Amino acid sequence: MGSREAERDAVLRALVPVVDGIAATFGPVCEAxxxxxxxxxxxxxxxxxxxxxxxxxxxxxxxxxxxxxxxDEARDELNYVTRTGTGKLVKSSTMVLRDSTGAVFGALCVNVDVTEVDRVQQLLSALAGTAAGPSQAPVTTFGDDIDSVVDALLDEHLRRQDQTWPALDRTRRLALFRGLDERGVFAVRRSVEQVAGRLGISRASAYNYLAQARTTAEDQGRPRMG
Incomplete structure (x- = not known):
């Protein structure tokens, strides 16, 4: 195990100058x-x-x-477009990092602000008489605080249900926990407690819903998360 961790550390150290090089090559609209x-x-x-x-x-x-x-089933996600909470349109690629055993342990991400490019494209389309509606990219929460990311995912799932937690029946409550689990929320420390607090339920109840959601997922042939 120690040699594997040392290998992963070495890969990350080797990629640090690559991060700087990517950003320097593409300029201020790029982030690595x-x-x-x-x-x-x-x-x-x-x-x-x-x-x-x-x-x-x-x-x-x-x-x-x-x-x-x-x-370890994760794959690279390339050239996808999202929108930040401040309205920036961002084109991104996420490339997973694997050690010599094939295990995923990190990622190198490249984000390019294409907001102005999109505006120019809309203007040119309007001038050409072929204007389409504004780009509808999903909003993604970026931040240094993992709690804000977990909160955003929880809010998204509740909006999708179009109901508050007390109004959800058991099936939809399990679907909410299963959806959060599939999005990786419960890989984060203290996330169960955070979700429980947001929903106004006890930590024990949250763990119970999570366990039931995972059991249901296994019964339906879905891979268990965590």
């Missing part, structure tokens, strides 16, 4: 972020650029949590 998934709450080990405002020691985003939840 290096993540160590062994520490989800403070996964950022190197960052260059400021598209999402992340700093070293910051937390992974909900995208990172999703990759983490997939474990």
């Amino acid at each position: 972020v290096l993540h160590d998934y062994r520490r989800p709450e403070e996964s950022v080990v190197a960052v260059a650029g400021s598209v999402t405002g992340r700093t070293v020691g910051g937390a992974m985003s909900e995208i990172g949590l999703r990759v983490l939840a997939r474990g």
Whole structure:
């Protein structure tokens, strides 16, 4: 185990100058972020650029949590577009890092602010008479605080249910916990307590719902998370 951890540390150290090089090559609209998934709450080990405002020691985003939840089955996610909470349109790629055994332990992410490019494209389309509606990219929470990421994912799931927690029946409550689990929320320390507090239920109840959701997922042939 010690040699494997040393190998992972060496890979991360080797990629630090790559992070700087990527950001320097593409300029101020580009950000490169290096993540160590062994520490989800403070996964950022190197960052260059400021598209999402992340700093070293910051937390992974909900995208990172999703990759983490997939474990060694995770695949690179390339050239996807999201929108930050401040309205920036960001094109990103997330490339997973594996050790010599094939185990996923981190990721190298590249984020490019394409907000102005999108505006120019909309303007040119309007001038050409082929204007389409504004880009509808999903909003992603980026921040150094993992609690804000967990809160955003919980809020998203509740909005999708279009009901408050007390109004949900048992099936939908289990679906909510299963959805959070599949997004990697419960890989974060103290996340069960945080979710319980937000929902106004006891920690024991939250753990019970999570256990039932995982059992249901296994019965339906889904992989268990965590």
